[in-house]
Amino acid sequence: MSCYNIGDISGNENVGGIAGIADDITKCYNLGNITGSSNVGGCIGYTAYNSIISSNYNMGAISGTSYVGGIIGYKYGASINNCYYETGTANYGVGSGRSGNDTGCTPTTREEILSQIGAFEEYKDDIYEINQGLPILSWQTDNDKLDLINGDGAFVEDTEGINNGYPILAWQVESAE
Numbered sequence: 001m002s003c004y005n006i007g008d009i010s011g012n013e014n015v016g017g018i019a020g021i022a023d024d025i026t027k028c029y030n031l032g033n034i035t036g037s038s039n040v041g042g043c044i045g046y047t048a049y050n051s052i053i054s055s056n057y058n059m060g061a062i063s064g065t066s067y068v069g070g071i072i073g074y075k076y077g078a079s080i081n082n083c084y085y086e087t088g089t090a091n092y093g094v095g096s097g098r099s100g101n102d103t104g105c106t107p108t109t110r111e112e113i114l115s116q117i118g119a120f121e122e123y124k125d126d127i128y129e130i131n132q133g134l135p136i137l138s139w140q141t142d143n144d145k146l147d148l149i150n151g152d153g154a155f156v157e158d159t160e161g162i163n164n165g166y167p168i169l170a171w172q173v174e175s176a177e
Contacts, residue, residue, distance in 0.1 A: 002027040002122065002137055008060075010035040014045035016073065017060060021045060024052045027122040027137060033061045040064035041073035041095065042085055051078035053104070057117050059134065062090040069095035071105045080104025082120070084113050110134075 005017045009032055014020040017030025022044045030042050039045040042058025058070050067074040070085025071093045083105045085093055093105020108116070114135065117123050123135035131140075155167040162168050 002139065004029045004031075004137060004140075006031045006131075008033045008035075012037050014039045014073070015064070016041045016043055016045040017058060018043045018056075019045070021048065022051065023048045025056060026052065026054045027120075028056045029117075029134070029137075030056075030058045030060050031132070031134070034063075036064045036073075038064060038066045039073035039095070040068045042070045042089065043072065043083070045073045047072055047075050047078040049077040051076075053078050053080045054082050055117075055120050055122055056083045057113055057135075058085040058089060059110070059113070060089060064095075067095040069093055069100055069105075070107065082116075084108050084116055086110055086113065 003018060009015060009017060013036065015034055015036030017032055017034050018025055018028045025044055028043055034040055034042060040062055042060055042062050043056045047053060053072060056071060062068055062070055068090060069092050070090035071083045073095045075094045081104045083093060085105060085107055087107045087109060092100025093102040093107065094100050117135045122138055124138050126133050126136045156170050158165050158168045162172060
């Protein structure tokens, strides 16, 4: 799959940073805070039967009432490996009723996530700090924030800090001059 989320997400049931309900999720990361009532996960809210969940990480805070996990809210027969979530973002990697487990998921520090995920060939170092210094996916460009949305040249780099470092509309700079 190979995707990412940096925005906060909220909902009711089956809420995830990458997908609410999903089969296979590999090579994905979430930095946004995820909030819901049940089946709330940093990457996936609810996994389908026989899913493969691999090489993912979560750095966003996860909150909900039941089935809350740093990677998966509710696991229905999924195979999980090489997934990491920042300690303190959730109590468990996989939510399960009022408790949970860390099968296939590792609670860890930001520094350990950098080390572990950076070793996978799916990720590369964020040398230009486009992702808060966290590993980015190998297909992401070095100036991903601007390149992804700037097909028609409507956006420019936020050199003045108008939009917290994210691209701004070209006319915003022109009107400020």
